[in-house]
Amino acid sequence: MIVKTMPMKHLSSLLLLSTAALQVGCAPASESSTQKAPSASAKMTSDTGTESPKNIIVFIGDGMGISTITAGRIFVGQEKGQMGEENMLSFDTFPQLALIKTYNTNAQVPDSAGTATAILSGYKTNIGAVNIKPVSDVQKMFLEGCGGDVSPTLTDKAKTSGKSVGVISTARLTHATPAAMYSHSVSRDIEADKDLKAPFDYDGCVSISQQLIDSDVDIAIGGGRKEFTDAQVAAWPGAVVSNKAELMSAPNDQRVLGLFNSSHMSYEADRAETEEPSLAEMTTYTMDRLSSDPEGYVMMVEAGRIDHAHHGSNAYRALKDLQALDEAVAAAVAKADKDTLILVTADHSHVFTMAGYPARGNPIMGLVRGVDRKTGGPDADYTLDKDGKPYTTLGYHNGPNVREADSDTLTDNMVQDRDYRQQTAVHLGSETHAGEDVALYATGPGAERFSGVMEQNEIGETLEAFLAK
């Protein structure tokens, strides 16, 4: 193997490695007893009685922090004609709940590559790396990541235990989160063969798209056609489909690669019903197909575009994509048998806030009207800031649309437009991820293993333990 020298300029920006304590692990969470809601300490001490699920479905709302879930719950409730706050999302009723610590080995606020590695493969790694173990020497990490020894992916573990595998995403199938189901890549940016150029032109490096073609995934459906060459698509050992009708009529005895958009699939708000399947349709299709495996299945379902809408500080599209995830989880719960473990979590949060004392039932996308302390109902007028201007309930800490004293006076028409970008405090071209814990909701056999405050990699460790049985 020819050893190339890493360009340091790139390395310093891409992979800021710390030299100590890179392998963030916990003692593998040992199995809990069968009590309903074991404490975190009980979870670590008892090793009897946990049932391993036959089927596992991991839903990941990319960037779905807790503020997104709360605002989305109200958004969905108001779309149903409720005041909104009383609404329950499909996963709000799950019996088990945990808070998840999301940091990457070298980043306080993480990205999706490192977090998806933790969720799906059971170890934390560097920001930007997909299923590559973090080591203190960056060059060694690149060399090992390209053709060196690599640990099994969740797809490999599922296959070893005889199960079928489904990968579903509304993002490109080669994007960081779905990539962590089946590939290893020193950088999430090596999606296509054309990306194998400096600084990623290492001997042995294989694009994420090629690794999907070479993988054992049975059903892979989502976006990202442009990341695959025609030869790669032709090499897929099964059916290739490009729209909803083709998916629904794909032969039942073949593996399926579905690429429904050149890049990411459309936001739910913009989706053409006849062209692209919904997240719920993709979920139930894959469950129907994989449930024919008597050994069971493992599926990852990503609502990938909640994150993208947030990066554009466009709350409407983020909440519509959360609504699509809510519907997909509801469809999965309705279809799943008692042997199916369903997890719903996020990889990381966003700097998205819900604030300002709006009255009960105030339109979640709207301007704040406070509570009239005399009547107890909503104020007739908008609440005003120190500059005498109304403001929205939803906002972002950073992003492109900074609120300033001379900003235009907002109207409800403006802020309830689907293309409106909520205001921010810090001026950035793209809104950023946030570092606080995310939630994990669990139901089904083994759900009791998820409780308390958990390191994100404990999720993947627990899945591995289930599959090892």
Ligand SMILES: [Zn+2]
């Ligand atoms: Zn993001």
